[in-house]
Amino acid sequence: MTQSTGKRLLQYALSAKKTFIAALLLLSIGVAAELAGPFIAKNMIDNHMLAIEKPYFETTSSEDAAEYNNTFYKRADRFEPGETKGQEIRLLQAGRSFYFINGAVAQPDGERTFQDGQLHISRGGNETVYPAVKLGANELFAFYKPELPGIYQLVWLYLLFLAISIVAEFGKTYWLQSSSNQVIRKLRTDVYAHIQRLPVHFFDNLPAGKVVSRVTNDTEAIKDLFIAVLSNFSTGIINIIGVYVALFLLDVRLGLISLFLIPILVLWIVLYRKVATKYNTIIRSRLSEINAIINESIQGMSIIRIFRRQKQRSAEFEHLNDDYLKYQNKMLNLNAFTSHNLVNCLRTISFVMVLWYFGFGSLDGSTFVSIGVLYAFVDVLGRMFQPITGMVNQLANLDSSMVSAGRVFTLMDEPGEPVTDGTMPRYKGEVNFKNVSFAYKKDFVLRDISFEARPGETVALVGHTGSGKSSIINLLFRFYDPQRGSITIDGKEVTDMPKQWLRSHMGIVLQDPYLFTGTIVSNVSLGDERITRERAERALREVGADKLLAHLPLGFDEPVIEKGSTLSAGQRQLISFARALSFDPAILILDEATASIDTETESVIQEALEVLKKGRTTFIIAHRLSTIRSADQILVLHRGEIVERGSxxxxxxLGGRYFRMYQLQLGAGSGEVKNIPTAESGASSAGILQPSMKQV
Structure with a gap:
């Protein structure tokens, strides 16, 4: 059973688990260092900046003490055990000023006012009055002076944690992106390798542009998943966990109140993905179709212009592009209505609940917390919405990446051909088809095909289009396997041989040979280490390619662009012959190899063919019957059956179908249909036809 997309992505992520773990570890360190800031601020506010309102006592020591009116006063919590305490005093703030009270204060909390040398403290309808003296700036600073070493220490500690968070952020970003690139490289390599294993018939129904889109666009979208989405979600989750730990450390009740954010966030992600997945599936599909039509248009640009189909192709492209735009706009609307609005709503709700908690609870004194705790709580809670915003903003990329990953894994789930290492000894090339029947879909295109090709023989396959010639070659290469009958090479069933081993001793020359970007020599060797440069050049000379390529500035090192479009048909064909010759196949297939060659070049091609066929079992698919006169065996096919065979x-x-086809071609070539004598009239057909051959 196919694994879920998420599990398969996790397996790929584990291929770079060391760097991922290092990145997440640094992320955790960075989050911890960043969240230390509010705690440091809380400590600075509660224990230093506002701590001068704590009780003070007279002391004889000046250490950690403030001097006021020639008397030293030390905070109560800074006395050593056993140290003598003198008269208690208090410093309380009213408005923007601080006041000195020479005595204890029973209840300092409440509304404070200063009038006529007295400080009034009102709380719950009760008012207490204390004689007080307003402190000047220097006098107030004297009480703050003992706090400065602790404040400086906290500032340095804050800067240290800030430096740690900066370093951790850099390391996290670098390692996360580095590991993401490693994962995508492996995924692309696996996808491309799997494409190489897919059976040939798979590409009959899937346009090249769509395959390219899976390997490029879809894997790039998955890259966004590992870099942007994973980064934001891992950062967000660790931040949220850290924030909740900090909230509970500050105040358990406030932490419990804030837990309502979690189910809302989870519910939103689930609902969002339900809608977004539908849109993204269509978006990725349309992008593949756009790639396919662009690829098809570029490949067939000459035909489009010859038949003046530019407007029609543009209309097809525009229709796909408009549909792509429509669903992109739907995604934009979905994101615009949700992402920032959701976070703002959550932020507002959370702060309203905190204010409600403090507002109503403070009336009876049940929810009193220090100013430092309140500041730290608001700071920490505010920090949680930054990662939430990052997570929500990445939901579109998350869904797009998951859809793209699903498309890539669907392609990778297509059954491929097993790859078998090693090779087999070069076989002799004795081919035997016995009662072979084959259908691509339902209708049989080959019916009870039987023939034998002995090593070194040349077998020609002739017949009208659709008669089954190419299907026989497809079976021989094992691009397909027959539904009935057997095919053997040197007496061994081809289905018992690994396909790679079987094809390693086969070569083919197509009517329109495919050349790759590179040079002429690289197109002969195809990068195979076994084909040395000397061997490739020798093959080119043996097939006569040096005659047609001599005028090129760089000779055999002349650059070849895609499909060899700068070379003539004859030049491309000779390079293809040299390619087949350099690999020294036991079985050679010539598929209309001279169909598109001019008469002058054909003589060079025919000489190359004789060199190429020497010592090999050769199958020739030909419409030009004049090129197969010397074949050892000619098989005439009609509607999937062999109707005639012989030299x-x-x-x-025999005077049958082959005779009529040959007579028709000869007449077309000479301008009239001639009555060709046969062996039954006592004349040698070969001798009589030879002069006419020159006219064809």
Whole structure:
């Protein structure tokens, strides 16, 4: 059973688990260092800045003490055990000023006012009055002076944690992106490798542009998942965990109140993905179709212009592009209505609940907390919404990445051909088809095909289009396997041989040979280490390619662009011949190899063919019957059946379908249909037809 997309992505992530773990570890350190800031601020506020309102006592020592009116006063919590305490005094703030009270204060909390040398403290309808003296700036600073070493220490501690968070942020970003790139590299390599294993018939129904889109666009979207989405979500989750730990450390009740954010966030992610997945599936599909139509248009640009189909192709492209735009706008609307609005709503609700908690609870004194705790709580709670914003803003990328990952894994789930290492000894090339029937879908295109090709023989396959010639070659290469019958090479069933081993001793020359970007020599060797430069150049000379390529400035090192479009058909064909010759196949297939060659070049091609066929079992698919006169065996196919077989002379003497095809081609070439004598009239058909061959 196919694993879920999430599990498979996790497996790929584990391929770079060391750097991922290092990144997450640094992320945790960075979050802890960043969240230390509010605690340091709380400590600075409660224990230093506002701590001068704590009780003070007279002391004889000046250490950690403030001097006022030639008397030293020390905070109560700074006395050593056993140290003598003198008269208690208090410093209380009213408005913007601080006042000195020479005595204890029973209840300092409440509304404070100063009038006529007295400080009034009102709370719950009760008022207490204390004689007080207003402190000047220097006098007030004298009480703050003992706090400065502790404040400086906290400031340095804050800067240290800030430096740690900066370093951790850099390391987290670098390692997270580095590991993400490693994962995407492995994923792209696996996708491309799997494409190489897919059976040939898979590409019959899937346009090249769509395959390219899976390997490039979809994997790039997955890269966003590992870099942007994973970064924001891992940062967000660790931040949220750290924030809740900090909230509970500050005040358990406030932490419990703030827990309502979690189910809202989870519910939102689930609901968002339900809608977004539908849109993103269509968006990725349209992007693949756009790539496919662009690829098809570039490949067929000459046909489009010859038949003046620019407007129609533009209209098709515009329709796809408009549909793509429509669903992109739907995604934009979904994100615009939700992401920032959701976070703002959550932020507002959370702060309203905190204010409600303090507002109503403070009336009876049940929820009193220090100013430092309140500041730290608001600071920490505010910090939680930054990662939440990051997570919500990445929901679009998350869903797009998951859809793209699903498309990539769907491609990778297509059954591929097993890859078998090693090779087999070069076989002799004896091919035997026995009662072979084959259908691509339902209708059989080959019916009870039987023939034998002995090593070194040349077998020609002729027949009208759709008669089954190419299907026989497809079966021989094992691009497909027959539904009935057997195919053997040197007496061994081809289905018992690994496909790579079987094809390693086969070569093919197509009517329109495919050349890769590189040079002429690299197109002969195809990068195979076994094909040395000397061997490739020798193959080019043996097939006569040096005659047609001699005028090129760089000779055999002449650059070849995609598909060899700067070379003539004859030049491309000779390079293809040299490629087949350099690999020294036991079985050679020539698929209309001279169909698109001019008459002058054909003589060079024919000489190359004779060099190429020497010592190999050769199959020739040909419409130009004049090129197969010397074939050892000619198979005439009609509607998937072999209707005639024999040598050229035997088939001409038979006077059947091959005779009529040959006569028709000869007449078309010479301008008239001639009555060709056969062996039955006592004349040698070969001798009579030879002069006419020059006219064809």
């Amino acid at each position: 050229h002379d035997e088939l001409m003497a």
